[in-house]
Amino acid sequence: MKQLILAIALVLITFADVVAQARYFTKTGHIWFFSDAPLEDIEAHNKKVVSVIDMSTGEMVFSVPMKEFQFRKSLMQTHFNENYVESDKYPKATFKGKITNMETVDISREAAYQVRVKGVLNIHGKDKAIDTVGTLEVKGGRLYGKSTFSVTPQEFDIVIPRLVRNNIARRIDITVDIVYAPLTGNSL
Secondary structure (H helix, E strand, O other): OHHHHHHHHHHHHHHHHHHHHHEEEEEEEEEEEEEOOOOOOEEEEEEEEEEEEEOOOOEEEEEEEHHHOEEOOHHHHHHHHHHHOOOOOOOEEEEEEEEOOHHHOOOOOOEEEEEEEEEEEEEOOEEEEEEEEEEEEEEOOEEEEEEEEEEOHHHHOOOOOOOOHHHOOOOEEEEEEEEEEEOOOOOO
8 A cells, every 4th residue: 555655645746746847937028119219219128027937738827017117218218117118007017828839849859849839918007909020949957938029009008197197109129039948845
């Protein structure tokens, strides 16, 4: 009986270890946006992005604290948080999605893979379907994810005052550059 219990315990521990290795995590992901505007380019970086990816299913989630976007000029940052994205009312942007071609990614082999990601981006309390491509590189026990896609402020009911409307590009490029490590009990 002791041998049976020991065997079951070993199987469960091994299974839990395999499941844990399938999930990767970061608390320091990097997302930035860029707006090529006639008077002045607008760029902001956020290096406090939290994300988890489950390599067994391809499911991924992102949480982006809006007040962590850093601008070159503090006045731009103030306007961004107070007037445009209303960070006190909508403190986070989120993305919930999935890699749709997960069968092409082999996490046991170091290589870069082109992936297609579909999901829902929520900014300013509004959802938008996203369908984009990116790369996922397996290297040194980590995953490196990169992607760029475009959105418009109007898609998220972000009102740009008429006075500055021509200073902001109609489309804003968002770049995701994430380094994931295996999720362990100590990661959280």
